[in-house]
Amino acid sequence: MDEKELLNRFQAQIDAEIKIEPKDWMPDAYRQTLIRQMSQHAHSEIVGMLPEGNWVTRAPTLKRKAILLAKIQDEAGHGLYLYSATETLGISRQEMIDALHEGRAKYSSVFNYPTLNWADIGAIGWLVDGAAIMNQVALMRTSYGPYSRAMIRICKEESFHQRQGFDILYTLSRGSDEQKAMAQDALNRWWWPSMMMFGPHDSESTHSQQSTKWKIKRKSNDELRQDFVDNSVQQVKVLGLTLPDPDLKWNEERQHYDYGPIDWEEFWAVVKGRGPCNRERIAARKKAYDDGEWVREAALAYAKKKKAKEVLA
Amino acid sequence: MLFEYILQLADNQLILAQRLSELCGHGPALEQDIAITNISLDLIGQSRLLFQYAGKLDEQHRNEDQLAFLRPEKEYRNLLLVEQPNRDFAHVVLRQYLFDEFNFLNYSGLTNSKDEELAAIATKSLMEVKYHLRFSKNWVLRLGDGTAISHRKMQDALNNLWMYAGEMFEKTAIERDLVKAGIAVDVEQLMPTWKESVMSTLKEATLNIPEGGWYQSGGKKGVHSEHLGHLLAEMQFMQRAYPNLTW
Amino acid sequence: MSTKKDWPLWEVFIASKRGLNHKHVGSLHAADAEMALENARDVYTRRKEGESIWVVESKFIFASNPEDNDAFFEPAKNKVYRHPTFYDLPDEVNKM
Numbered sequence: 114m115d116e117k118e119l120l121n122r123f124q125a126q127i128d129a130e131i132k133i134e135p136k137d138w139m140p141d142a143y144r145q146t147l148i149r150q151m152s153q154h155a156h157s158e159i160v161g162m163l164p165e166g167n168w169v170t171r172a173p174t175l176k177r178k179a180i181l182l183a184k185i186q187d188e189a190g191h192g193l194y195l196y197s198a199t200e201t202l203g204i205s206r207q208e209m210i211d212a213l214h215e216g217r218a219k220y221s222s223v224f225n226y227p228t229l230n231w232a233d234i235g236a237i238g239w240l241v242d243g244a245a246i247m248n249q250v251a252l253m254r255t256s257y258g259p260y261s262r263a264m265i266r267i268c269k270e271e272s273f274h275q276r277q278g279f280d281i282l283y284t285l286s287r288g289s290d291e292q293k294a295m296a297q298d299a300l301n302r303w304w305w306p307s308m309m310m311f312g313p314h315d316s317e318s319t320h321s322q323q324s325t326k327w328k329i330k331r332k333s334n335d336e337l338r339q340d341f342v343d344n345s346v347q348q349v350k351v352l353g354l355t356l357p358d359p360d361l362k363w364n365e366e367r368q369h370y371d372y373g374p375i376d377w378e379e380f381w382a383v384v385k386g387r388g389p390c391n392r393e394r395i396a397a398r399k400k401a402y403d404d405g406e407w408v409r410e411a412a413l414a415y416a417k418k419k420k421a422k423e424v425l426a
Numbered sequence: 427m428l429f430e431y432i433l434q435l436a437d438n439q440l441i442l443a444q445r446l447s448e449l450c451g452h453g454p455a456l457e458q459d460i461a462i463t464n465i466s467l468d469l470i471g472q473s474r475l476l477f478q479y480a481g482k483l484d485e486q487h488r489n490e491d492q493l494a495f496l497r498p499e500k501e502y503r504n505l506l507l508v509e510q511p512n513r514d515f516a517h518v519v520l521r522q523y524l525f526d527e528f529n530f531l532n533y534s535g536l537t538n539s540k541d542e543e544l545a546a547i548a549t550k551s552l553m554e555v556k557y558h559l560r561f562s563k564n565w566v567l568r569l570g571d572g573t574a575i576s577h578r579k580m581q582d583a584l585n586n587l588w589m590y591a592g593e594m595f596e597k598t599a600i601e602r603d604l605v606k607a608g609i610a611v612d613v614e615q616l617m618p619t620w621k622e623s624v625m626s627t628l629k630e631a632t633l634n635i636p637e638g639g640w641y642q643s644g645g646k647k648g649v650h651s652e653h654l655g656h657l658l659a660e661m662q663f664m665q666r667a668y669p670n671l672t673w
Numbered sequence: 674m675s676t677k678k679d680w681p682l683w684e685v686f687i688a689s690k691r692g693l694n695h696k697h698v699g700s701l702h703a704a705d706a707e708m709a710l711e712n713a714r715d716v717y718t719r720r721k722e723g724e725s726i727w728v729v730e731s732k733f734i735f736a737s738n739p740e741d742n743d744a745f746f747e748p749a750k751n752k753v754y755r756h757p758t759f760y761d762l763p764d765e766v767n768k769m
Contacts, residue, residue, distance in 0.1 A: 162450065166450050169450055170444060170660050172664070173664035174491045175440075175470060175477070175490055175494055179470045179471065182463055182467055185451060185463070186464070186467070189460045189463070192456060193457070196456070231664060231673070281673075284672060285673075291668060292671060397451075400452070401451070401453065404452075404515070405454025406454075407573070407575045407576055408576070409454060410573055410575075410576070411568060411575070412568050412569075414572045415567070415568040415571055415572040416568075
């Protein structure tokens, strides 16, 4: 079969909602797009552990400490599922991690913002995980089998993440003035970065069209962002807090909330490495990895010795 | 009296869990990050059961968080061993292993405690600790008998931590009375079994017991190393900075 | 560029209950089989998903090739008589 026939068959498979599996023929650009997007997604889970990890040792109660630890651990698990799924495309975890550490791979920019008070843990759960879940639910139907299966597993496990975040904010919103101020401060700082998580407007998004045709992406950036706004405006009322956007207004005609302009200059600055914590996040990941090198090597050496002994025995 | 004994058990689990939680997101491999966090979660769970029980016996009716977060340093009765910092993964693994061997024997004994609630907590915790022991023992073997570098780091960790191990087998006056009542475990009697298991693992891991023996203790009496103060300052921060609030 | 060596990749199979099949759930990295088993327990059964775990190093999996699917699986499709629904039974016969 020539390339054109293969391509037609491939597209027909996608159009018929038949999942693409690792050993199937696929266009190189499809493979590369997936590697880029999936590894980026995996890196986001791993780097995303750091801002929340910043509060594990200071969580205010034992229950909160346990919940937060379990949640961050889930993120490690999700990173692992995604790295594994990406490995089916013929790239090793090592190569992906090298790319992250050398600045060749991206991760969600939202994790380059600092966690400054306890309420930030609530805001991350409610807004950042809330935004992530919008995207992830859509991705359960993505065309690449291993990616789709990883997302199904992840979504099942993530369902408590957003709730625990909301629960933290809800508790604070009914607490002392200090606690309410803490919660509001966290929302003020996390709202816009969360809005930016959906990426550039559809009109500006470079990868969107092809990804949609290949059903890697199932909903556009702006559609997802709108869902997120509509949900959040309803939920913030329960908290009695305010989202920091004076332009938020119900639009009867669109049957959606309108929202104010997003500061894309800030977005691009953070993406390009000039956010508050970019350097620290990568430095922390690199340090963990470098510090772990002797451990990983020793485990391999020990496995080899043990195998040699078994052969002798 | 029973109250103090339970706090001492709870403090060991809590302080070690706090140390392990510092590693979350910074482990040597993704899989090990997840494993260490699992152990930390188990230990937090165990400490909560114990603090909740202690709270029921407390004359001041403190809840689990007041007990965990709002005591002054010298009222913490955990072993010096568990408060030692995560200098590197060798220290983490060895600290865990030395404690797991003890924790396993101690909980095993407590499953026969005449205090039913304590026995129930021990039975539940024992399952978890069995796994911790399997995990930490395997890692002691891997790193002790891995590469030249890992061997050196493990020997170094053993040299630093061994002096604290003896404290596990020191019996306090409270324990003496509770042992007579059939409630507490006689830690002195755990020592030979502990030593036998540990010696055999260390031998297999090609590690040598340092000279000088066991000579550091104090945690069970509330006299700690310099490290605990910093750990508590961090752990207690929210409860100290914003007292009497619901989180 | 990198001399660093990853731990080998392992595939993980979990039986959610006694008596059920082991199902593929994903993969992970581990230096040896014992570690793979422990890692699988920690990674894939955080929510009590399993009662039994198998791990096998990924390189030992030999898989069919989708290119061969016609020859492999088409013939089975033609044997509709292997399925109970192929047979129309008189209404009087229920439960068979």
